[in-house]
Amino acid sequence: MSVFTSGGTENRMRWDRTKKGFMEVWYATLNHRASGGGVWLRYTLTSPTTGPAYCELWGFFFDPDGKRSFAAKDRFPIDRLGGANGRDDGALVRIGDAWLSENHLEGSLERDGRSLSWSLDLEPADRCFQHLPEQIRSRIESRVSTLCSPNLSVPFFGSVSIDGDELTFDGELGSQSHRWGAKHSSTWSWAHCSNFDGAPDSVFEGVAAQASLGPIPSPTTTFLFLRYKGEDIAFNELRWALRARSRYEMPTWSFTARNEDWKIAGAARASTDRLTQVRYEDPDGAERFCANSEVADIAIELYRRGEAGWRHHGSLSSLGNAHLEFGRKQAFEEIPVAL
Numbered sequence: 001m002s003v004f005t006s007g008g009t010e011n012r013m014r015w016d017r018t019k020k021g022f023m024e025v026w027y028a029t030l031n032h033r034a035s036g037g038g039v040w041l042r043y044t045l046t047s048p049t050t051g052p053a054y055c056e057l058w059g060f061f062f063d064p065d066g067k068r069s070f071a072a073k074d075r076f077p078i079d080r081l082g083g084a085n086g087r088d089d090g091a092l093v094r095i096g097d098a099w100l101s102e103n104h105l106e107g108s109l110e111r112d113g114r115s116l117s118w119s120l121d122l123e124p125a126d127r128c129f130q131h132l133p134e135q136i137r138s139r140i141e142s143r144v145s146t147l148c149s150p151n152l153s154v155p156f157f158g159s160v161s162i163d164g165d166e167l168t169f170d171g172e173l174g175s176q177s178h179r180w181g182a183k184h185s186s187t188w189s190w191a192h193c194s195n196f197d198g199a200p201d202s203v204f205e206g207v208a209a210q211a212s213l214g215p216i217p218s219p220t221t222t223f224l225f226l227r228y229k230g231e232d233i234a235f236n237e238l239r240w241a242l243r244a245r246s247r248y249e250m251p252t253w254s255f256t257a258r259n260e261d262w263k264i265a266g267a268a269r270a271s272t273d274r275l276t277q278v279r280y281e282d283p284d285g286a287e288r289f290c291a292n293s294e295v296a297d298i299a300i301e302l303y304r305r306g307e308a309g310w311r312h313h314g315s316l317s318s319l320g321n322a323h324l325e326f327g328r329k330q331a332f333e334e335i336p337v338a339l
Contacts, residue, residue: 038294
């Protein structure tokens with residue numbers, strides 16, 4: 001079963017502009033080669049169970065030294081949500097003057113006399129990465145939310161301006177993803193890396209989550225994927241995801257998984273001074289708190305099954321170029337809430 005689809009519609013807006021109890025997010029993450037900074041951009045819409053729908057633009061810059069880190073968001077009434085799915089100059093989503101298409105992101109934010117703006121092109125991927133197995137996607141979407149990455153690891157070109165200082169992107173690899181559904185999971189951790197030291201073609205994407213699908217919370221389920229030396233190695237078939245193991249307690253997520261031929265063990269970590277905490281509000285009004293870093297560290301060990309058992313096959317690591325997130329119902333006391 002392939003973890004990729006190629007319908008070309010995975011980024012399209014799912015909200016029908018009437019449904020209540022629904023949320024949708026398009027987000028992009030990438031690192032700037034020269035400065036070591038990380039960027040996180042979010043285009044969101046929320047249709048609460050009660051009350052009017054709204055849309056938001058979020059923008060973050062993570063400075064490894066902490067001196068220029070930035071976090072801001074703007075909320076707009078739903079009438080500032082423009083046309084979608086190619087009917088508005090190619091925009092998939094347009095929020096105020098900001099927009100995202102299949103090959104471009106545009107936007108700007110100001111807060112407390114500071115500013116962040118971006119104008120970025122990306123080279124669209126020819127296939128979309130699906131985090132969840134096909135047989136559970138619709139059920140998860142209707143009760144929690146589903147997730148895919150139409151552009152798992154693609155080159156970005158253009159600029160991001162932080163307080164008037166322009167950072168130029170010239171082919172740095174980044175990721176663009178799409179989430180939609182009823183609400184966030186009860187707890188989760190997510191990590192991505194397209195910039196491993198000495199292994200420029202390797203990509204890791206992983207998410208672990210615990211969802212409440214009834215009166216009793218479900219166990220944590222872990223979905224992992226690694227591209228290594230030209231081979232796609234997936235651990236997110238349901239039988240492997242249910243056997244995988246995760247332990248995520250901010251600021252570290254450790255994980256292990258295996259399939260018929262491969263075994264992976266790794267950990268991602270970010271010091272608290274490299275994490276930003278934000279508050280999400282689900283369509284039903286419930287709170288979620290997210291601690292995110294776009295300048296995290298990650299290390300992975302890969303093993304391959306042979307006639308004599310598991311044999312070490314390779315090591316991957318990245319310092320300051322991984323993306324890491326933790327989420328739960330309660331705030332993380334170690335970090336102030338930025339938004």
